[in-house]
Amino acid sequence: MAILGVESAIFGVADLELCTRFWDDFGLVPVARTKDESVFEVASGSRVVVMRSNDPRLPPTAANWSDGLGIRETILGVDTPQALEALVEGLSRDREVRRDPDGTAHFRADDGMPVGLRVWKKRPVVSIPDRVNSPGRIERLNQHRQWRTRARPKTINHVVFFSEDYVASFQFFRDRLGFRYTDHSRGVGVFARADGTNEHHSIFWVDCKLPVAPGNKPGFMHMAFGVDDIDELMLGANIMERRGWKNTSHNSSGGLSRHRISSALYYYVDCPAGGEAEYHADTDYLDDNWVPRVWEFKFGSLLWAHKVPPIFQTDAVSWDTKLDPHGASLEEQRHVMQAIRGK
Numbered sequence: 001m002a003i004l005g006v007e008s009a010i011f012g013v014a015d016l017e018l019c020t021r022f023w024d025d026f027g028l029v030p031v032a033r034t035k036d037e038s039v040f041e042v043a044s045g046s047r048v049v050v051m052r053s054n055d056p057r058l059p060p061t062a063a064n065w066s067d068g069l070g071i072r073e074t075i076l077g078v079d080t081p082q083a084l085e086a087l088v089e090g091l092s093r094d095r096e097v098r099r100d101p102d103g104t105a106h107f108r109a110d111d112g113m114p115v116g117l118r119v120w121k122k123r124p125v126v127s128i129p130d131r132v133n134s135p136g137r138i139e140r141l142n143q144h145r146q147w148r149t150r151a152r153p154k155t156i157n158h159v160v161f162f163s164e165d166y167v168a169s170f171q172f173f174r175d176r177l178g179f180r181y182t183d184h185s186r187g188v189g190v191f192a193r194a195d196g197t198n199e200h201h202s203i204f205w206v207d208c209k210l211p212v213a214p215g216n217k218p219g220f221m222h223m224a225f226g227v228d229d230i231d232e233l234m235l236g237a238n239i240m241e242r243r244g245w246k247n248t249s250h251n252s253s254g255g256l257s258r259h260r261i262s263s264a265l266y267y268y269v270d271c272p273a274g275g276e277a278e279y280h281a282d283t284d285y286l287d288d289n290w291v292p293r294v295w296e297f298k299f300g301s302l303l304w305a306h307k308v309p310p311i312f313q314t315d316a317v318s319w320d321t322k323l324d325p326h327g328a329s330l331e332e333q334r335h336v337m338q339a340i341r342g343k
Contacts (some may be wrong), residue, residue, distance in 0.1 A: 002196030007077030062112030070220025070274030077120025151236025
């Protein structure tokens with residue numbers, strides 16, 4: 001069975017026209033538009049669907065989740081009808097699974113997150129990033145870099161949610177949907193990869209007790225879109241800034257940055273549909289030979305940033321990362337969270 005990644009991210013929004021303009025400016029390709037919804041696509045076939053927040057097609061927000069805007073349902077793409085039916089059979093043993101006429105299955109994860117499964121013919125993506133020259137190593141001779149006109153994201157690389165118990169949230173996706181443990185930012189969150197993709201992570205769960213979480217409740221944080229390279233990333237950032245979109249929230253204020261965990265270059269833009277939209281480039285790609293690691297939060301989160309957020313403005317970051325092939329650090333974190341809740 002293989003889940004290929006995020007097939008659709010479905011938003012419920014207060015201002016459909018404003019959010020439609022945002023995703024147009026961000027570089028997504030519009031494929032359908034009515035008075036009640038806008039649908040956008042990237043090269044892989046992943047979609048962003050924007051509906052009015054009172055649309056009856058949207059699943060209700062779980063009682064324990066933040067009432068803020070953001071992704072109301074994450075649809076995961078499955079490679080075959082047989083794999084879809086096997087997943088549905090397993091889920092149906094202990095929860096309600098609702099089916100659409102086209103076969104799409106809707107359910108809730110243990111933490112209340114609305115999830116869908118759908119057979120998906122994911123399209124192959126062709127990227128031709130420019131070769132990089134460096135002193136003593138010429139990769140691009142007598143040739144300019146590409147002159148782009150705007151960013152055009154090709155993939156939805158991952159989605160990020162706040163969780164009351166990020167270990168339990170991950171374990172549901174591991175045990176019931178076949179996700180792979182990738183890395184652990186100790187005390188902050190866990191990264192996981194869908195079994196049918198190679199991106200470093202398809203989903204990241206973050207502790208909702210952190211200051212960046214809205215109201216200390218589970219909910220949506222951000223979504224990352226893959227672009228070819230730093231040039232396309234920064235061209236997108238410049239265009240968004242010129243068109244009035246900001247990156248001033250607590251989560252987005254670092255500007256152009258690079259993680260140690262995942263190695264990715266990134267740039268967040270505050271999104272009127274909720275949370276942030278992220279341009280994402282040069283991430284690590286993995287297969288089942290990857291050995292997960294556990295990281296000290298500050299060391300893993302940031303290698304450098306254009307505007308270093310205050311929390312990272314220190315020279316005393318511990319270079320602390322260890323191999324964690326069997327997830328021992330997750331069990332340790334579970335005990336920590338249980339002890340905190342027991343107080």
